[in-house]
Amino acid sequence: MIRVQREDFDIGAELDALCRGKTGIGGLASFVGLVRDLAGDRRIGAMTLEHYPGMTERALAEIEAEAHRRWPLDAVLIIHRYGRLEPGERIVLVATASAHRQAAFDGCQFLIDWLKTKAPFWKLEETPEGPRWVDAQASDDTAAERWSR
Amino acid sequence: MIRVQREDFDIGAELDALCRGKTGIGGLASFVGLVRDLAGDRRIGAMTLEHYPGMTERALAEIEAEAHRRWPLDAVLIIHRYGRLEPGERIVLVATASAHRQAAFDGCQFLIDWLKTKAPFWKLEETPEGPRWVDAQASDDTAAERWSR
Amino acid sequence: MKLLYFAWLRAKIGIAEERVDPPAGVATVAALLDWLRTRGPGFAEALKDLKVVRVAVNQEHVGRDHPLRPGDEVALFPPVTGG
Amino acid sequence: MKLLYFAWLRAKIGIAEERVDPPAGVATVAALLDWLRTRGPGFAEALKDLKVVRVAVNQEHVGRDHPLRPGDEVALFPPVTGG
Numbered sequence: 001m002i003r004v005q006r007e008d009f010d011i012g013a014e015l016d017a018l019c020r021g022k023t024g025i026g027g028l029a030s031f032v033g034l035v036r037d038l039a040g041d042r043r044i045g046a047m048t049l050e051h052y053p054g055m056t057e058r059a060l061a062e063i064e065a066e067a068h069r070r071w072p073l074d075a076v077l078i079i080h081r082y083g084r085l086e087p088g089e090r091i092v093l094v095a096t097a098s099a100h101r102q103a104a105f106d107g108c109q110f111l112i113d114w115l116k117t118k119a120p121f122w123k124l125e126e127t128p129e130g131p132r133w134v135d136a137q138a139s140d141d142t143a144a145e146r147w148s149r
Numbered sequence: 150m151i152r153v154q155r156e157d158f159d160i161g162a163e164l165d166a167l168c169r170g171k172t173g174i175g176g177l178a179s180f181v182g183l184v185r186d187l188a189g190d191r192r193i194g195a196m197t198l199e200h201y202p203g204m205t206e207r208a209l210a211e212i213e214a215e216a217h218r219r220w221p222l223d224a225v226l227i228i229h230r231y232g233r234l235e236p237g238e239r240i241v242l243v244a245t246a247s248a249h250r251q252a253a254f255d256g257c258q259f260l261i262d263w264l265k266t267k268a269p270f271w272k273l274e275e276t277p278e279g280p281r282w283v284d285a286q287a288s289d290d291t292a293a294e295r296w297s298r
Numbered sequence: 299m300k301l302l303y304f305a306w307l308r309a310k311i312g313i314a315e316e317r318v319d320p321p322a323g324v325a326t327v328a329a330l331l332d333w334l335r336t337r338g339p340g341f342a343e344a345l346k347d348l349k350v351v352r353v354a355v356n357q358e359h360v361g362r363d364h365p366l367r368p369g370d371e372v373a374l375f376p377p378v379t380g381g
Numbered sequence: 382m383k384l385l386y387f388a389w390l391r392a393k394i395g396i397a398e399e400r401v402d403p404p405a406g407v408a409t410v411a412a413l414l415d416w417l418r419t420r421g422p423g424f425a426e427a428l429k430d431l432k433v434v435r436v437a438v439n440q441e442h443v444g445r446d447h448p449l450r451p452g453d454e455v456a457l458f459p460p461v462t463g464g
Binding site: 182198199201203204207208220229238241245261264265266268269270271272273282283285286289292 | 383387388389392423433437440441442456458459461462463
């Protein structure tokens, strides 16, 4: 399941809903990305997440489908927020449930690695020197590439 | 933080408490282990988790400390239940928070891998043929060994 | 053809969305980028370094040689930074 | 010396906890296991295959050559299966 929304989400409620009625699940891996108050040595007041409505949903659905193709997953969840977020706020939740924990872990890491290089979101940070668009990180490309085949 | 308890836990509340006030956290990885209704091809009615009070807490505290030594983690959480649990019920929650997502993922996977081979818990399954102690799995040893050094 | 601009590309170009009718020779993404650069200083500045410009056609990431058709939705944006 | 038994070791031996005073020669974990096997059929059955018996002394995993002292808490159990 994928969702793109402005509002915050309740991790516990989302994960409960994901697993409800599925008693073959042995492991549930999840990852939450949060707004940090520091980026390198710049202090961040807040950030605004811009996205490409329509393409975002397509990209996330494709990432979800690819995770199902690669691992035996009982459930996949991607929730990504947009709009203005302050430090400590949740940005994204990805989760995978499987009979086996390694599939859950690998699938979950795949989701966030691919999302970071394929889903059309952009971060504008509020810094003491004014607004600043976040640059893509080479480390994110490296992380995504380990899943290429 | 570690906890050994009979009662269920609320994943969202636990993760919120873990991150509260820590605005340097960029990533929060977590894993929940659940009771499956199948083990291999045996149908499981329920299972009872026995543990070694005292040693359990020591073992979990040591695993927590080792995760902190190995990765730059802002917070570590291990909650493990004991007693009788039915399919779909939560057994264990491990979570790690870090400025960087790879540290969070690696730390989280380390926690569950070490816990499965070092923490004194034993599972007694209720099967149609009667109660059956779960055997340790070679794959768990293999998973734990990748963190040896 | 519908064009969309995101993040600092939108900020530099000064518009988020427009409808254009490129010259007949503009049949690929590469040709579109070359033509857009001639449309004013904002475009020239935004498209100065094409290494940091990504393109989606009909909401799919595409390469520079991707063919274009009149009804396409073409989006230009920097490398993504979500998650 | 306090002895604790867990999981199927407890079930086969039939007790969860006892206080024992082993003979003077029992100075290591290996010697304790050998002595325990002589204490009855439940012990012999539980300790038949020592490859699947783990030992903790004072709540720490130890090897077979670990030395024992009178006040120790010694626990015997199968390989753990939590998580």
